């Protein structure tokens with residue numbers, strides 16, 4: 001028969017048992033600390049986890065939630081949207097993405113470029129407030145345009161007589177002489193080189209609206225002046241309208257048109273910096 005005093009007869013057993021108890025206690029306490037008390041209080045920890053994730057959850061999750069629960073969808077069709085998405089995917093890294101216009105598509109563009117920089121430029125300050133109320137993570141600025149749609153023909157026929165509009169001289173920051181130049185944008189817009197530029201604003205469907213003339217001209221200047229490698233992808237929506245079409249042909253150039261679908265054109269514009277094109281008399 002076994003002695004009930006086995007611990008006294010075999011002291012090594014006591015040492016092993018104690019070591020096991022201490023080690024086990026240490027493991028359990030570590031688990032409890034790192035798992036946010038999951039073992040001790042599942043309800044509290046589940047709540048804690050939800051609120052922690054709520055602040056830090058990726059933009060994509062917000063976008064899924066938004067579009068899954070909204071009856072309002074972006075105006076661009078799936079084939080138009082896919083052109084930009086395919087470019088973002090093909091670049092294979094977070095991009096600098098400048099978007100003219102703030103709307104129902106904004107959360108989608110920002111989440112497609114999650115981890116990159118996506119900045120929205122919007123003409124209407126009230127609309128900025130309205131959109132940011134529901135999507136405060138979006139990075140948006142209000143822009144003042146100096147043009148009106150009804151001036152489009154005059155702007156096109158006269159810009160070559162303003163030296164600061166010429167492709168060889170054109171710049172944006174502070175360029176008040178050239179009415180097509182967006183001269184008063186936030187510094188961060190001038191300081192970045194944009195990999196993608198989406199022009200789906202400002203409004204251009206009534207005579208007093210700003211029209212897209214300055215956005216198209218400024219996108220062309222940004223693309224030409226790019227110093228980094230590769231070209232700039234410029235997407236222009238509403239090319240079924242005369243002004244968008246004519247200004248695109250003048251400044252973004254048919255020869256740089258690489259894709260299109262529906263009412264969207266996609267240009268890939270090479271930099272003119274340090275090339276023979278930098279002294280060209282015309283943009284195209």
Ligand SMILES: C[S@@+](CC[C@H](N)C(=O)[O-])C[C@H]1O[C@@H](n2cnc3c(N)ncnc32)[C@H](O)[C@@H]1O
Nearest residue numbers: 074075076101102103104105124127200201203
């Ligand atoms: C031509 S729309 C393009 C909208 C965008 N593609 C989309 O899917 O929402 C662009 C401009 O229309 C204006 N806008 C769009 N939706 C609006 C609304 N519900 N109320 C007022 N302005 C709006 C904003 O000034 C915006 O920059």
